[in-house]
Amino acid sequence: MFKKKLTILLLTLCLAVVAAGCGQNSNNGGKEDSKNGANGSGSEKVTVNFMHLWPEGVSAGQNKIVNQIISEYQKENPNVTIKQEVLDNEQYKNKLKVLSASNQLPDVGVTWAAGFLQPYVEGKLFTPLDDLLSGNLNGKFVSGTTEAYAVDGKTYGLPLEFNISPVYYNKTLFEKYKLEVPQTYEQFKQVVKTLSENGVAPIALGNKDRWTGSLWYMYLADRFAGQEALSKAISGSGSFKDENLVKAASEVQSLVDSNAFVKGFNGLSNEEAKSEFLNSKAAMYMMGTWELPNFTTNEDIPKEFRDSVGFFKFPTVEGGKGDINSWVGGPGVGLFVSESSNVKAEAKAFVEYFVEKWGEQSVTGAGVIPATKVDTSKLELPQLYVDLFNEMNKASSITLFADVQMQANAAETHLNQIQALFGKAVTPEKFSEEHDAAISKGN
């Protein structure tokens, strides 16, 4: 009998310890909050939760700016504490979905435009930010950037970055083989041929990530069929069976046939392909302007290489409808405010502040091109950056990345078909059919 009591006693003790452990945690959390809030003046203390995707290890430049802006903001608004949660890109996307399923989104977070944004808006999870657009930020955005974040006339996110995708090339390799920057697609094919004959991989492409191949298809589609036909096909008002769009798809396969891309591109990730370009093993690399820091200011990459990177616009096709100043690109990530946030006013104020400061600091600090207008004339910037910045202002049209523009389901089909097209597992005709079918199905 005594033993029985002892056992019960021990068990109770165990449970008590476990329970105390739980309690301890929540106590700690509470303490921290009140400690942070204690800096505030008399006004009510508020914590704004901010989830973003610039971890220190991966995006050092951006991470530094975020911390800078937050600490400045907290200094100016002593009653507000910004609590950060930092995740990697892919994890971030997954966590956002899980949080939205339980309606526990952070007060402020990062989102992508168009197709990505839509389900969140339909689920009434993001709050409209139009009042910010007509306030302090009025006229500050580069035209065409906030539109991608609008659904039914309301804007649900404020973009931070704006990107276009040039073809970067290795000047040293081009000089070595006496190549000139191609103006027309015929010249481009000649460049590919020369490089390939000399045992240099012409183009670094990591098509395991699929959107990388999509960029190449989109440019060919744009140059062959023109921006309008491509946009219409993506939105569903036109068709991918358009003769010129099919031609663009078959042109992808003839590029593959002429060994234009690095060996095994369908099994390589974008990072692996990029390292081929960084090691001067591949001569060209098409990527968004978010890669600019690696070719300008990133000290981890040898200066000799950085100095030898140039860029050119995707060449025009003879008889094609596209214009050389037409780009594939679009706004990068933006900020949203959660509809169910308890501190909506503070969150909005923080977003407004963040977007404005980001515009100034991201140029010099991270070398990315912001979505807000910046006067670069007074700043000392790398030439490559300035050149691309100017190109962006001259752009005749900018077509948003297809996988961003389409709804999730259609985007998934598009990306799979891209991989199949590059791997020659589908014909250009079938490729077009699958696209039309997926887009007309909607999500």
Next chain:
Amino acid sequence: MDKVMSNKRIIALYVLPSLLLILAIVYIPIVLTGYYGLNQWNGIGAMKFIGLDNYQALIKDKMFWNSAGHSLMLAVFSTLSLILYLVIAMVLSAKLKGVNFFRKIYLIPMLLSSVAIAQLWLKIYHPTNGILNSFLESIGFANPPAWLAESSLVLFALFIPILWQYAGFYILIYYAALKNIPASLEEAAKIDGANAFQIAYKIKLPLAMEVIKVTIVLAVVGSLKYFDLIYVMTDGGPNGSSEVMASYMYHQAFRAYDFGYGSAIGFFLLIICLIVTWIIRKLTATKDTIQYS
């Protein structure tokens, strides 16, 4: 203490916390997954009840059966490789010199995390700089394939690291089972003039049968729900040629935003695993189990 252990209330008290935990984190989610599978749901907005539509779509989905075929192939290959593991374990359990070293060598892959293994093999398979292709080029193959980019090769290229990863685990299990067989049986057989092959086939194999059955179930079910290495190394590509059931489920739920459909696949996968386990148990059932005595 014995008295305490025979008290039903105390037993319940001990078992209850873990039972509640398992209910909350395993069984309730399973039921919920089955329920989500009955809905049209993008994981964000409101759910719409559509009955068995997702399951019907699943039956007709070519991509799903394609990935199921890949999972099945993995199951076949891992079951076949069990034979090899058993042979290795038999050699290792024999009293040979240097066996200790090999035992450790085989176990090491098991200690690495899947992602580390994936990264390692990505380097090995790299089309131009990888060890494999560099080696093949050095011995005269002018143009070795890009292993992870060819639809016809990618699946087999993935099987090798997967089987390599789990080799140590099964060898360890077999080794333990074989060591459990009393040495006296083997000695008696030797005296009767049995050779090594006869000892292995007539004595060791039947006595290790119960363990072998368990490993078959483990290998088959493990293969059917396999995910991690494939996700990291090819993400199901190129063009779905290395997609397995679990990665297809992930893509439907998290990439195409079709949580209802993704859940239906997950639930279907659970049912398949249960059925397969049941079939294997039935097929390998023996009436009288052999005792060591």
